[in-house]
Amino acid sequence: MPELRKDPIIKRWVIIATERARRPHDFINAKENVESAFCPFDYGNEHTTPPEIMAFRPADTAKDSPGWWVRVVQNKFPALDSNIEPERFGHGMYDVIKGFGTHEVIIETPDHNASMATLSYGQVREVVWAYKERLQTLEKDSRIKYILIFKNHGREAGASLVHSHSQLIATPIVPKRVAEEIAGAAEYYRFRERCVYCDMVNQETLEGTRVVEENSDFVAFEPFAARFPFETWIVPKVHSHNFGEISATQIESFSIILKNTLLRIYKALDNPPYNFMLHTGIRGIDESNHYHWHLEIVPRLTRVAGFEWGSGFYINPMPPEHAAMYLREVSTEEE
Amino acid sequence: MPELRKDPIIKRWVIIATERARRPHDFINAKENVESAFCPFDYGNEHTTPPEIMAFRPADTAKDSPGWWVRVVQNKFPALDSNIEPERFGHGMYDVIKGFGTHEVIIETPDHNASMATLSYGQVREVVWAYKERLQTLEKDSRIKYILIFKNHGREAGASLVHSHSQLIATPIVPKRVAEEIAGAAEYYRFRERCVYCDMVNQETLEGTRVVEENSDFVAFEPFAARFPFETWIVPKVHSHNFGEISATQIESFSIILKNTLLRIYKALDNPPYNFMLHTGIRGIDESNHYHWHLEIVPRLTRVAGFEWGSGFYINPMPPEHAAMYLREVSTEEE
Incomplete structure (x- = not known):
């Protein structure tokens, strides 16, 4: 049974997969794994994945059969298990769930x-609709305290299958990084009585030097204190703490800016590996005044090394103002 | 001129290398770089590095010439510059140093x-003496608020040269990750009136299942909430917040447990890439009751992906109890 364990010093929770027996040898050649020709996400292979949780598919097609255009299934090797109750217990000085x-x-x-x-x-829009639907369904479960939607693209970014997919993990605790954002935004709100993300949207659109693309509802920009070269955030212009509340019009404009931003990165950097993470409040967390949902895109171009791990301090060799300029130069027209 | 910039939400500082002009293309093939046969750290090539800051060498040898057994130089491409004054200024809503x-x-x-x-x-002991000497020299500069000593071993862990070396970065701010440890340890101290690291040493030595090696002064163990497979911490048994105060006897026993732990990892995992980070308080930070210096070793066996970046939440497929068992099994005898 997997366990969540808490670091007693900095209060970071980790998931320990206590039941997956792996020996040291399993780690040694893990990186040489080459993907086989078989893909469980292709049409016709639906029976090789866990059963469909939801799909967008024609009404006359059956569950777990071809015809779908977006399909959501449980991860075949889930990090957490929905059939376990999130009981808390102690182990000496340590905390476990x-x-x-x-x-x-x-x-x-x-x-x-x-x-x-x-x-x-249109297809990106359908994916965004699927995100919204899963988020709104799962946040009704009061045992779930957080829902993270994220994407690993490319082997260097942690993807084990090339077929385009994103993932969703729902956890019984608010993860450390998100709790920090919420706490930091709350502190800013107490000091200024304004949302820090709204202030960033204002300064970025005013200043313009770090903006990659902008439309009526969203702005994509390189954050001022970017950790990584070409790190890009997409932030809604109108304050909203919960992605689940996105409107149909906003889904349309979000899909356009998301696809265009990824296309700019794809062209400027020759289809690099990247991760993106959707940071959102969820129903039941009272941060609606000061928290503001957004998407963070991080191309994986540099290696994170001892300094970064040891300090939480990043060295970024690409000023965000230069990165934004390069990304703005890319055409998003079809070729 | 490099800049330190602060994320206004979670207060993480990053170093932006504003002057190194790099174009998108520079990132694309960066990973294919192959090390040349020339090594600036070999005997005879001392003139190709910046000048020696200190070295352990026979009295009859000249600075920047062969004969040394440990040598400290400035990084050829330093992330920060000691000739700049750490002036603070604002840029709209953002903070810069x-x-x-x-x-x-x-x-x-x-x-x-x-x-x-x-x-x-004996050679590891000399390296540890060099760490102590640099730490004690640099912490006298009141502009320096933190000193991180760390090591990148192997290309996957961020090393750009194979010749064995560690690095030291001194910064005008306390980095986020360290500030969190200090704050977390202080909170624990207020609650229990004991040092959290001392409590961990007690529970780990009592329980034994996560211990890798122990001697009179130090214990090496897999932390209960390990983020990574085979993550190992080395902690002094007697409370001490500043590595700079390490005694000659402790340097001896620290060198033995450090070398043995790295040798166990080397043998069990076939010389994997790894990072280690020395976390220590420094003179002038008043955390002597509750903070406790230690070394964290992190083999780089799994890829950090979107979930981890997005949440600060780690999935570890190797229970620390199993990892400790595998590392204990390794012989540290010379073969």
């Missing part, structure tokens, strides 16, 4: 060779 | 092919 949670995969397209940068705007 | 600091390289041996796991105990 039984490994309750969910771990889902959002298959973004039936096209094995597509990626989010090259999908149509 | 001019890029003051130092970035040094500790060359651990003249032997091009050695690594800390395979060096003699």
Whole structure:
């Protein structure tokens, strides 16, 4: 049974997969694994994944059969288990929670060779609708304290399958990084009585030097204190703490800016590995005044080394103002 | 001029290398770089590094010439500059400090092919003496608020040269990760009136299941909430917040447990890439009751992906109790 364990010093929770027996040898050659020709996310292989949780598919097609355009299934090797109750217990001085949670995969397209940068705007929009639907369904479970939607693109970014997909992990605790954002935003709000993300949107659109793209509802920019080269955030212009409350119009404009930003990165950096993470408040966390949902995109171009791990302090060799300039230069027209 | 910039939400400082002009193309093939046959850390190439800051060498040898057994120089591409004053200024809503600091390289041996796991105990002891000497010298500068000593071993862990070396970065702010440890330890101290690290040493030595090696002064163990497979901490048994206060006897026993732990990892995992980070309080930070210096070793066996970046929450597929068992099984006898 997986366990959540808490670091007693900095209060970071980790998931320990206590039951997956792995020997040291399993780690040694893990990196040489080559993907097989078989893909469980292709049409016709639906029976090789766990059963469909939801799918967008024609009404006349059956569950777990071809025809879908977006499909959500449980992760075959879930990090957490929804059949466990999130009981808390102590182990001497340490704190533990039984490994309750969910771990889902959002298959973004039936096209094995597509990626989010090259999908149509319409298809990206459907994926965003799936995010919204899963978030709104899961946040009704009061045992779930946080829901993270994220994407690993490319082997260097942690993807084990090339077929374009994102993931969702729901946890019985608010993860450290998100709790820090919420606490930091709350502190800023107490000091200024304004949302820090709204202030960033204002300064970024005013200053313009770090902006990559902007439309009526969203702005994509390189954050002033970017950790990584070409790190890019997409932030809604109108204050909203919960992604689940996104409107149909906003989904349209979010899909356009998301696809365009990924396409700019794809073209400028030759389809680099990247991660993106959707940071959102969820129903039941009272941070609606000061928290503000957003998406963080991080191309994986540099290695994180001892200094970064040891200090939480990053060295970024690419000023965000230069990165924004390079990304703005890229055309998002179809070629 | 490099700049330190602060994230206004979670207060993480980053170093932006504003002057190193890099284009997107520079990132694309960066990973294919192959090390040249020339090594600036070999005997005879001393003139190709910045001048020696200190070295352990026979009295009859000249600075920047062969004969040394440990040598410290400035990093050729320093992330921070000791000739800049750490002035603070604002940029709209953002905070900036001019890029003051130092970035040094500790060359651990003249032997091009050695690594800390395979060096003699005596040679490791000399490296530890060099750490102590640099720490004690630099902490006298009141502009320096923190000093991090760390090591990147192997390309996957961020090392750009194979010749065994560690690094030191001194910064005008306390980095986020360290500030969190200090704050967490202070909170624990207020609650229990005991040091959290002392409590961990007690529970770990009592329980034994996560212990890798123990001697009179130190214990090496897998932390209960380990983020990574085979993550190992070395903690002094007697409370001490500042590594700079380490005694000659402790240096002896620290060198033995450090070399042995690295050798166990080297043998169990076939010389994996790893990072280690020395976390210590420094003179002038008043945390002597509750903070406790220690060394964290992190083999780089799994990829950090979107979930970890997005949440600060780690999935560890190797229970620390199993990892400790595997590392205890390894013989540290010379073969």
